[in-house]
Amino acid sequence: MSYENLQFAPREVDEDSVVILKALLEAGDRYVSGSLLAEQLGVSRPAVHGKLDKLREEGFEVDAVRNRGYRIKTLPEVLHPALLRCTLEGRGSKIGLRYFPVLDSTNSEAERRIASGESSPFAIVSSCQTNGRGRLGRVWQSNSADNLYLSVGFEPNIPPQQLQHFTLWAGICICRQLQGFVPKAPLKIKWPNDLHCMGRKFAGMLTEAKLDADRIRSIIFGLGLNVNGNPNDFPDEVRPLATSLHAIHGETLPLNDVAAVVICAIEEAYQTCIQETDTTDKLSDAWEPLDALAGQQVTAIQQGVEITGIASGIDEGGALLLLMPDGSQKAIRAGDVTLKK
Structure with missing residues (x-):
């Protein structure tokens, strides 16, 4: 797909980062050796170090201990x-x-x-x-x-x-x-x-x-x-x-x-x-159990007409049920609903 006419561009998922993160996340508090990561990626140890530096720049705190390897201490708070x-x-x-x-x-x-x-x-x-x-x-x-x-x-x-x-x-x-x-x-x-x-x-x-x-x-x-x-x-x-x-x-x-x-x-x-x-x-x-309107008086606007009643759940078609003042029940299938003040 061409994005030539758009000002927005995706940030692609880096597959090497996925491999590294999977290994580190699965290890939990245990260290993962640089040799293992290099083998999984098919790259050199220095290349692994460079990829981890990139993750650090992106908000990951990665602990490195000589002869033990790497582990993640904290994750970024933003989407990654x-x-x-x-x-x-x-x-x-x-x-x-x-x-x-x-x-x-x-x-x-x-x-x-x-x-x-x-x-x-x-x-x-x-x-x-x-x-x-x-x-x-x-x-x-x-x-x-x-x-x-x-x-x-x-x-x-x-x-x-x-x-x-x-x-x-x-x-x-x-x-x-x-x-x-x-x-x-x-x-x-x-x-x-x-x-x-x-x-x-x-x-x-x-x-x-x-x-x-x-x-x-x-x-x-x-x-x-x-x-x-x-x-x-x-x-x-x-x-x-x-x-x-x-x-x-x-x-x-x-x-x-x-x-x-x-x-x-x-x-x-x-x-x-x-x-x-x-x-x-x-x-x-x-x-x-998740109904925020249950038992409350609400007003529904349906095709420009206000309908006020007590919210009483939904019917088999997903419509909102309102208990009307005369005791009848009305189904609201579409419209804007607000709590009655």
Whole structure:
């Protein structure tokens, strides 16, 4: 694919760095000999030393002891493509990976790559977006490398109904996996595509699909996730409403680990949808403990009309159920939903 007309260029994964990092990470606190690394890479010992110096420049603290070898003491706090690849493969994922230091939009880049014929599935990850977008055309603030901006592209070629619950399942799988990083604070999903904790948003999901007459040709799942960002640095208009995993947990989280966990969760959600012909009961059961709106009075705007009721979970089709004042139940299949003040 040509990038001549684009100002954004990917930073390719350095395969030698992947080999070195795998060996050092698998060793843990044990030292790995330079001779072993040289043998695995097919290079000289001085060449290994040079490659380790490069990793040090990129934020890795590597300890070297004569006659013992090397070990990693600390990892970089920012995204690093080789480290992310190692972490993904350590979790059993073979997904294609493209990392961009700066990008207009990860969803837009995924669209371009699918249009150019790149094999899927693949993940697009960036440290900064200049034109990040959210649902309903909203802007997603994406200028902090402390946070995570990614998209995963698939080409399923299956009937649309098999992926009608994909966004909901993705939210479920992502919340479940991220909960391990913040065990003391419950992560929830605000229907249909926001992730919340204690009433504040820490992530937004955006799913975009291209359909033929009876098949989904491609589907792109995008996520903006506030990981280590400081909410005090957020724009004035979102500061009272937003939070980050760092603010929730009180400590800096390993960004590459978080990215790998999220990508694997998205893959899990996709497989859940395409492998099961009837997941409706499972979906509602999985949704219930993560429902951020349950029991609260909300207002849904559907085709310009305001509808107010008590949120009562989701139905078998993934629609939000509202208990109306007259005791009836109304299903909201699309629209914008806010808590009633």
